[in-house]
Amino acid sequence: MRSIWRTLDRGLARDIGLVCLADALVGVSYGAISVSSGFPFWAPMLLSLLVFAGASQFMFVGIVAAGGNPLAAVVAGLLVNARHVPFGFAIGDVLGTRWASRIAGSHLMIDESVAFALAQKDSGRKRAAYWACGIGLFVCWNVGVLLGAFAGTAISDTDAFGLDAAFPAVLLALVLPSLRDRATRLPVLLGVLAALIATPFLPAGLPVLFALVGVVAGAAAKEPKAREPEGVH
Amino acid sequence: MDAVELIIAAAVLGAGTFAFRFAGPVLRTRVKLSPRAERLMALSAIVLLAALVATSALTEGHSFAGIARPAGVLAGGVLAWRKAPFVAVVVAAAATAALLRLAGVP
Numbered sequence: 001m002r003s004i005w006r007t008l009d010r011g012l013a014r015d016i017g018l019v020c021l022a023d024a025l026v027g028v029s030y031g032a033i034s035v036s037s038g039f040p041f042w043a044p045m046l047l048s049l050l051v052f053a054g055a056s057q058f059m060f061v062g063i064v065a066a067g068g069n070p071l072a073a074v075v076a077g078l079l080v081n082a083r084h085v086p087f088g089f090a091i092g093d094v095l096g097t098r099w100a101s102r103i104a105g106s107h108l109m110i111d112e113s114v115a116f117a118l119a120q121k122d123s124g125r126k127r128a129a130y131w132a133c134g135i136g137l138f139v140c141w142n143v144g145v146l147l148g149a150f151a152g153t154a155i156s157d158t159d160a161f162g163l164d165a166a167f168p169a170v171l172l173a174l175v176l177p178s179l180r181d182r183a184t185r186l187p188v189l190l191g192v193l194a195a196l197i198a199t200p201f202l203p204a205g206l207p208v209l210f211a212l213v214g215v216v217a218g219a220a221a222k223e224p225k226a227r228e229p230e231g232v233h
Numbered sequence: 234m235d236a237v238e239l240i241i242a243a244a245v246l247g248a249g250t251f252a253f254r255f256a257g258p259v260l261r262t263r264v265k266l267s268p269r270a271e272r273l274m275a276l277s278a279i280v281l282l283a284a285l286v287a288t289s290a291l292t293e294g295h296s297f298a299g300i301a302r303p304a305g306v307l308a309g310g311v312l313a314w315r316k317a318p319f320v321a322v323v324v325a326a327a328a329t330a331a332l333l334r335l336a337g338v339p
Contacts, residue, residue: 015319022323043239050247060246064234070242074249081250083281088257090278095258106254115282118275162330164298165305168290169326172306173313175282187276188283195284199292211284215277 007128012116016133019112020140022166026054027144029158030061034149037065041149048145052138053110056080059204079205086212087114094123094130108134115174187218299339305330 034044056077063073095105117130191214198207290306309326
């Protein structure tokens with residue numbers, strides 16, 4: 001564990017700290033919104049500890065508060081979280097080989113920790129970024145939700161601070177460097193288009209998964225080119 | 234919804250989410266992935282994150298997210314493209330969206 005903090009340079013630590021701070025504010029709003037829409041104070045805290053995935057938690061609370069079936073709320077939350085399966089395959093080796101670290105690391109797997117890990121070059125920095133971001137966000141998110149659940153409506157609308165624009169920008173800044181690679185750009189472009197086209201028609205969570213057709217199409221587009229020299233015309 | 238129902242629902246959502254997260258790290262150890270498969274996995278994660286950026290920047294539910302949010306993300310994106318510091322990217326995105334809303338832009 002100690003080597004993680006040694007590998008983490010100040011710049012990276014500051015960047016992760018900023019994301020944690022913004023996340024804590026969203027947590028406050030999540031706690032406040034949950035309690036003000038009729039949930040007991042412990043409900044958002046329990047969800048944050050057990051689920052630890054903001055978008056699915058907002059969705060769960062929204063559906064139940066609107067009088068929806070709890071089963072529908074669970075299914076909707078699971079759809080939103082299904083993207084963690086491919087995330088796990090992409091960064092599985094960052095979690096280490098011990099069972100304890102694999103289990104803890106899996107629970108800390110969220111968009112930001114995955115994006116920070118993927119944005120690093122060597123494996124030491126990947127590990128350091130992943131764990132620092134995962135642990136930092138887990139603590140800040142849960143503390144934020146706790147404060148929001150008790151303090152109530154102090155911060156109920158984080159959109160007024162533009163935080164809804166800050167989170168996509170965080171992921172964008174982390175993903176951009178890999179778009180300098182040509183082989184990545186086409187699948188990303190196709191995937192983004194597929195997700196946007198699917199958004200009006202599919203339930204939340206599925207459009208993002210639908211983006212994986214970009215990977216398939218990108219791979220298919222590359223295959224014939226590789227075979228061309230030996231092709232019979 | 235009573236307390237027991239709520240606890241069960243939270244536990245099921247938590248367990249299902251954990252299963253999704255745990256699948257990759259566990260299954261990866263069972264099979265040795267080829268370098269090509271490794272690259273495809275990393276590419277998939279990048280594509281998913283990019284799609285997440287696009288959908289969360291441009292859409293809300295099944296329709297458009299308005300102007301302030303995409304404008305904020307665009308401002309952050311331009312700074313990131315110009316290799317501005319990460320802090321500047323995040324603050325610019327939030328400030329742009331917040332100021333536009335203050336000016337009455339949705």
